[in-house]
Amino acid sequence: MMKNFISLSGVFLLFLGLLGGLGGVDLFQFWVFLELNLAGFVVYACVEDSFKLKGGVFEYFLIQSFYSTFALMILLHFPLMYPMSYSVMVCTLMIKLGVAPFHGWLLSLFPQFSWECIFMLSVTQKVLPLYGVSVLRSYLGLSMSNVISMGVILSVVVSVSFSLSERMLGKLMGFSSLFNQGWLLSSTRDLSILMFFLALYGLSLGIFVLWSKSNNLKVVSMGGSSGSAAVAGGLFLGLSSLAGLPPFGLFFCKAHVLELLISEEFFVGVFLALSSISMLLMYSRVFMSEILGGWKVSGYNGQGVGLSILVLSLVFSCFMFI
Numbered sequence: 244m245m246k247n248f249i250s251l252s253g254v255f256l257l258f259l260g261l262l263g264g265l266g267g268v269d270l271f272q273f274w275v276f277l278e279l280n281l282a283g284f285v286v287y288a289c290v291e292d293s294f295k296l297k298g299g300v301f302e303y304f305l306i307q308s309f310y311s312t313f314a315l316m317i318l319l320h321f322p323l324m325y326p327m328s329y330s331v332m333v334c335t336l337m338i339k340l341g342v343a344p345f346h347g348w349l350l351s352l353f354p355q356f357s358w359e360c361i362f363m364l365s366v367t368q369k370v371l372p373l374y375g376v377s378v379l380r381s382y383l384g385l386s387m388s389n390v391i392s393m394g395v396i397l398s399v400v401v402s403v404s405f406s407l408s409e410r411m412l413g414k415l416m417g418f419s420s421l422f423n424q425g426w427l428l429s430s431t432r433d434l435s436i437l438m439f440f441l442a443l444y445g446l447s448l449g450i451f452v453l454w455s456k457s458n459n460l461k462v463v464s465m466g467g468s469s470g471s472a473a474v475a476g477g478l479f480l481g482l483s484s485l486a487g488l489p490p491f492g493l494f495f496c497k498a499h500v501l502e503l504l505i506s507e508e509f510f511v512g513v514f515l516a517l518s519s520i521s522m523l524l525m526y527s528r529v530f531m532s533e534i535l536g537g538w539k540v541s542g543y544n545g546q547g548v549g550l551s552i553l554v555l556s557l558v559f560s561c562f563m564f565i
Contacts, residue, residue, distance in 0.1 A: 249286060249290045250286075250287055250290045250291055253284070253285075253287030253288075253290065254283065255283065256279055256280070256282055256283030257283030257284055257287065257367060258283070259276075259279060259283070260276045260277065260278070260280025260281070260371070261276075261367065261370055261371065263276035263279065264276035264277055264280065264371040265370070270318055271318055273371070273375060274314055274315060274318060276371070277311065277371050277372075277375075280367070280371055281304070281307050281311070281368075284360075284367070285303070285304050287359075287360070287363070288300045288303075288360045288363075291359060291360065299352045299355035299356060302348070302352065303349075303352055306348055307339060310335055310339045311339070313335055314332060314336075317331050317335065318332075329379050329383060330383060330384075330387045332375070333379050333383065333387065333391070334390070336375045336376050337372070337428075339372050340372045340373070341421070342394040342397075342398055342424060343394065343397035343400070343421065344401075346401060350414065350418070350421065352417075353413045353414060353416055353417035353420070353462070354413030354414055354417075354462055354463055355413075358455055358456050361413070361416050361420075361462065362445075362448055362449060364420065365419075365444075365448055366441065366444065366448060366449075367445075369424065369427065369441070373428070373431060373437060374437070374438075376391070377431035377432075377433075377434045380431055380432065391428060391431070392429075392508060394425075394428060395426075395511060395515075396425070396511065396514060398421050398422070398425040398428070399422055399425040399515065399518045400518075401418075401421060402419070402421040402422035403422065403521050403522055405418055406419075406522065406525050407525055407528075410465045410529065411462075411464070411465060412455075412460065412463070412478070419486070422485075422486065422518070422522060423444055423485060425515065425518075426440070426497060426515060427444070429500055429503075429508075429511065429515065430503070436500060436503065439496065440496050443493055443496050444485070444493060444496075446492070447485055447492060447557060448485060450481075450556045451481035451482075451484070451485070451553070454477055454552075455477075455478075455481070458474055458477070460474070460478075472534050475530045476530070478530055479526055479527070479529075479530035479531070479534060480553060480554060480557065481557070482526050483522075483523055484557045486519055486522040486523055486526065487519045487523075488523055491557045492557070497519065500515075501515065501516055
């Protein structure tokens with residue numbers, strides 16, 4: 244009973260931080276609610292994850308707190324550092340997000356967390372930093388905009404490159420999160436597109452997480468070795484939908500982001516489009532042999548209904564876009 248109460252308290256703090264940060268009127272208020280959001284996640288993760296995994300929560304808290312303190316120092320000296328303060332604050336928010344090349348510490352934590360915490364790391368913990376980058380972007384010069392674009396390119400390159408040799412589901416989820424983070428950073432040019440992207444990404448990832456839990460998949464299990472064609476097919480479709488496989492909802496959302504990029508940063512837009520194709524080919528390489536071989540030998544193995552529900556749920560997300 245007490246465990247459930249503390250978990251709900253953590254979730255309440257997390258969403259209170261989100262709502263307060265999105266409705267904040269100044270940078271200091273935004274910082275306060277950013278820390279409240281962090282506190283809510285740490286409380287939830289400490290209660291929900293087993294004792295042996297709490298080291299990852301502690302590491303996440305220490306690193307986030309360090310950069311939060313740095314952000315507070317910027318705010319306290321804001322008049323003296325103006326207008327450089329906006330650029331430094333955006334850099335700090337990008338590091339808190341784990342944008343490449345500052346991604347290693349965050350990706351190492353994904354295999355240590357539960358599916359629920361992976362969802363929070365990938366969605367709820369990104370909302371306020373991305374919102375801050377989007378709001379402050381109008382105050383930045385061309386050089387800082389180029390820095391953001393470089394972070395986008397590096398994040399996508401790292402995620403696609405390292406996913407080629409990775410099989411652990413937790414790590415694959417981490418690289419998928421980093422990959423979509425590049426897209427999200429690109430969409431910070433338009434706040435409405437960013438918020439809709441986050442909502443649709445959260446819906447698609449939430450559907451995939453629920454399906455993974457219903458099939459008792461572990462974040463430390465290896466992709467492409469489940470022994471079931473239906474499970475392998477679900478993993479392929481779930482991860483591919485996050486990469487932008489049509490006709491799932493994120494495909495249409497990413498097409499909208501590409502339309503925005505082509506008119507402003509043509510090279511970045513083309514690069515992101517090609518990277519999505521590379522990500523889909525990589526997932527095919529990991530899962531397709533097991534899908535085709537398993538269905539040929541044993542059919543659906545009794546798990547076809549769950550796979551059908553996953554597909555229908557992901558397809559339904561496209562109606563949210565419409």
